[in-house]
Amino acid sequence: MSELVKKVQEHYGEYVISTKEFRGEHTVVIKNQALKAVMQYCRDHLNLEMLLDICSVDHEDVDPRFEMVYELSTLDDSKHLRIKVPISEDEEVATISDIWATADWHEREVYDMMGIKFTDHPNLKRILMWEGYPYHPLRKEFPLAGKPTDMPDVAFTGVAPMEGGPFVTSSSACDTVSAEPRAKGES
Amino acid sequence: MISKSSSPVISPNVGPQIPTGDSGDVDLTDYVYDSKVEGNIIFTRVDAAINWMRKNSLWPMPMGLACCAIELMATASSRFDISRFGAEVMRFSPRQADVMIVSGTVTYKMALAVKRVWDQMPEPKWCIAMGACASSGGMYRSYATLQGIDRLIPVDVYISGCPPRPEALIDGLMKLQDKIGSEKSLMGLKADPEEKAVKGLEISR
Numbered sequence A: 001m002s003e004l005v006k007k008v009q010e011h012y013g014e015y016v017i018s019t020k021e022f023r024g025e026h027t028v029v030i031k032n033q034a035l036k037a038v039m040q041y042c043r044d045h046l047n048l049e050m051l052l053d054i055c056s057v058d059h060e061d062v063d064p065r066f067e068m069v070y071e072l073s074t075l076d077d078s079k080h081l082r083i084k085v086p087i088s089e090d091e092e093v094a095t096i097s098d099i100w101a102t103a104d105w106h107e108r109e110v111y112d113m114m115g116i117k118f119t120d121h122p123n124l125k126r127i128l129m130w131e132g133y134p135y136h137p138l139r140k141e142f143p144l145a146g147k148p149t150d151m152p153d154v155a156f157t158g159v160a161p162m163e164g165g166p167f168v169t170s171s172s173a174c175d176t177v178s179a180e181p182r183a184k185g186e187s
Numbered sequence B: 001m002i003s004k005s006s007s008p009v010i011s012p013n014v015g016p017q018i019p020t021g022d023s024g025d026v027d028l029t030d031y032v033y034d035s036k037v038e039g040n041i042i043f044t045r046v047d048a049a050i051n052w053m054r055k056n057s058l059w060p061m062p063m064g065l066a067c068c069a070i071e072l073m074a075t076a077s078s079r080f081d082i083s084r085f086g087a088e089v090m091r092f093s094p095r096q097a098d099v100m101i102v103s104g105t106v107t108y109k110m111a112l113a114v115k116r117v118w119d120q121m122p123e124p125k126w127c128i129a130m131g132a133c134a135s136s137g138g139m140y141r142s143y144a145t146l147q148g149i150d151r152l153i154p155v156d157v158y159i160s161g162c163p164p165r166p167e168a169l170i171d172g173l174m175k176l177q178d179k180i181g182s183e184k185s186l187m188g189l190k191a192d193p194e195e196k197a198v199k200g201l202e203i204s205r
């Protein structure tokens, strides 16, 4: 077990759900309420000064449905730590944009694409789609082709035709053959 | 503006020709062509003259939205040199543009902005859809991409490719010039501007 994981576990043991090592990458899964404290601790005491990325994962029919993924590293890039937080659909996540300013836009993107809300975020607006777009398009139930919407004078969307391509992977297929990208003729 | 048809062309080298004969009462020198004063005269049709002027001085409105715009820039640069075709004046001012070159992926977020710029361009105006994305949405069959700019504005020339080579854009421009050359411009000038059917510019979304 890496030094970093050990220290997180020492200090926040009751909030750690599980830890995992995969090919030298260390992951700590923690509970939502401890997120901010752990992040602050990582930055101030573990030298993980850089927030590389924030992602979110939609596990569709698993409960809790979503998962936040934070990638931390030291400034010299010698150590990495991944922190995951399972989030259920009605839960909010504490913003960490006051710890790392770069989290601001990452969290806006997560909100825009996945619909996860961040408490105390200074400017929680959509960042890729426009204000007023009614869907969160990276959720699994949202069709790739899109849904028709209309906001007069702002933007409109339609449904993209899917015949003869493009080539779409299946998210829920159990083996690679059926998950392979091919024309699905959907829409 | 040279009409190759049978229209009479008076050559300035031919000096004053005074018809012989004794018509007497009319002073024919009033009607004689004076090469020293009048210079060259060429007869042509108004349509041909207007179209000739329009097609050889197209001012493009560069609507560069994605990777295709790089090829658009290359077309304007010295290696390909779109100014050989009189279309080098790319300014980001729709009010002084004739042809909008939509080069790139048109997202729904951008779509109405493109339409707005198009609406600001004065008539007569033309549109070139450059590349797969602008023509049909290309490989982006997704919730975010408009499936071809022709869903919003009328397109005159489509250019295939992802991205098209600068030569393809120049070829498209030449196709557009041919098209402009065959337009009935005089009829357009006379027509009521509200009468969209005459210009074939009915825009629907």
Ligand code: SF4
Binding pocket: B066, B067, B068, B069, B103, B104, B105, B130, B131, B132, B133, B134, B138, B161, B162, B163, B164
């Ligand atoms: S057609 Fe190809 S090169 Fe052009 S904008 Fe689309 S993806 Fe880019």
